[in-house]
Amino acid sequence: MQNEIKSMINESIETKRLVQALSQKIEEAANLVVKVLKSGKKIILAGNGGSSTQASHIAAEFAGRYKLERKALPALALTTDMAAITAIGNDYGFENVFERQLEALANEGDVFIALSTSGNSENLIKAAEAAKKLDVHVIGLLGKDGGKLRNASDLEIIVPSTNTPRIQEAHLMILHIICELAEKELFG
Numbered sequence: 001m002q003n004e005i006k007s008m009i010n011e012s013i014e015t016k017r018l019v020q021a022l023s024q025k026i027e028e029a030a031n032l033v034v035k036v037l038k039s040g041k042k043i044i045l046a047g048n049g050g051s052s053t054q055a056s057h058i059a060a061e062f063a064g065r066y067k068l069e070r071k072a073l074p075a076l077a078l079t080t081d082m083a084a085i086t087a088i089g090n091d092y093g094f095e096n097v098f099e100r101q102l103e104a105l106a107n108e109g110d111v112f113i114a115l116s117t118s119g120n121s122e123n124l125i126k127a128a129e130a131a132k133k134l135d136v137h138v139i140g141l142l143g144k145d146g147g148k149l150r151n152a153s154d155l156e157i158i159v160p161s162t163n164t165p166r167i168q169e170a171h172l173m174i175l176h177i178i179c180e181l182a183e184k185e186l187f188g
Contacts, residue, residue, distance in 0.1 A: 011163065011166055012166055012169050015159065015160075015161045015163070015166040015167070015169065015170050016169070016170055016173060018159075018160045018161070019159060019160075019170050019173065019174065021160075022157055022158075022159075022174075025155065025156075025157045026157060026174055026177055026178065027181075028155055029139050029155055029157060029174075029178055030177070030178045030181040030182055030185075032111060032137055032139065032155065033111060033178055033182050034181075034182050034185045034186060036109065036110060036111045036137065037073055037074070037182065037186060038186070039109055041074070041107065041109040041110045041111070042074035042075060042076065042107075042110050042111075043059070043062055043073070043074065043075040043076075043110070043111050043113065044075075044076055044077075044078060044102065044105065044106055044110055044111070044112045044113070044136075045058055045059055045075070045076070045077045045078070045079075045112075045113045045114075045115065046077065046078040046079055046098045046101075046112070046113075046114060046115070046123075046124060046127060047079065047114070047115030047116060047121075047124070048116070048121050048123070048124070050164075050168050051115035051116060051117065051168065051171070052077070052079035052115075053079075054115055054168065054171060054172055054175065055077040055078070055079050055113070055115055056077040056079055056080050057172070057175075058075070058077075058113075058175045058176075058179065059075040059076050059077040059080075060075075061075075061175075061176075061179045062074075062075035062179065062182075063075050063076075065183075066176075066179040066180060066183050067180060067183060068183045068184075068187050070183065070186070070187040073182075073186075076105070078097075078098050078101045078102070078105075078127075081101070084097070084100075084101055085097050088100045088101070094123060095122040095123045095126055096123065096126060097123055098123050098124060098126070098127035099123070099126040099127045099129075099130040101127075102127050102130050102131055102134065102136070103130060103134070106131060106134050106136045107134075107136075108134060108135040108136065109135065109136070109137075110134075110136045110137070111136065111137040111138075111139060112127065112128065112131040112136050112137065112138050112139070113139045113141060113175075114127060114128055114138065114139070114140050114141065114149055114153065115141045115171055116140070116141070116142055116143070116147065116149055117142070117143040117144065117164045117167040117168060117171075118142075118143065118144055118147050119140065119142040119143070119144060119145070119146045119147020119148060119149040119150055119158075120147035120148050120149070121149070124149060125148050125149055125152055128140070128149060128152035128153060129152060132152075132154075137154050137155075138152065138153045138154045138155070139153060139154070139155050139156070139157070140152065140153030140155070140156040140157070140158075141156075141157050141159075141171050141174060141175070142156055142157065142158045142159070143158065143159045143161055143162070143164070143167030143170075143171075144158075144161070144162050144167070145158070146158040157174060159171065159174075
């Protein structure tokens with residue numbers, strides 16, 4: 001077991017090391033988030049499975065605080081309203097749960113962050129397409145080859161891995177970096 005544990009830790013470290021090559025894209029995403037927040041707009045996040053909890057986690061970091069004591073920042077996760085998810089899923093299909101919520105909650109100039117380890121989640125692709133129609137910026141936080149969301153995003157950050165847990169770990173690190181940079185830029 002010790003060898004397996006060390007192997008998993010090393011794989012996580014190596015994936016994160018590869019993410020260093022994405023620092024320009026991460027900076028672009030942080031700058032976009034700052035621009036959106038400075039203009040009085042909000043951050044909207046969504047993902048499926050483990051990525052859904054990461055969306056909720058990061059929305060809470062913005063609305064609460066990350067490291068600095070500061071005013072709350074407008075952020076929400078489309079993954080937390082079970083009544084909306086189940087009603088929309090039942091009435092319109094699961095592929096529409098994020099699209100319908102975006103139509104209800106998003107405003108021009110907001111930013112939508114879609115988290116998908118494959119980039120091929122139909123509900124996130126439809127949400128990204130809806131976001132563009134609403135003039136909402138789309139950041140795709142992706143893995144593998146980026147999938148279909150690669151082309152549906154205004155800015156994509158693709159973690160160079162095919163291992164879902166390692167991609168999710170890297171996504172969380174990237175989102176924490178964006179939070180920290182946004183806090184420093186807005187509240188220094």
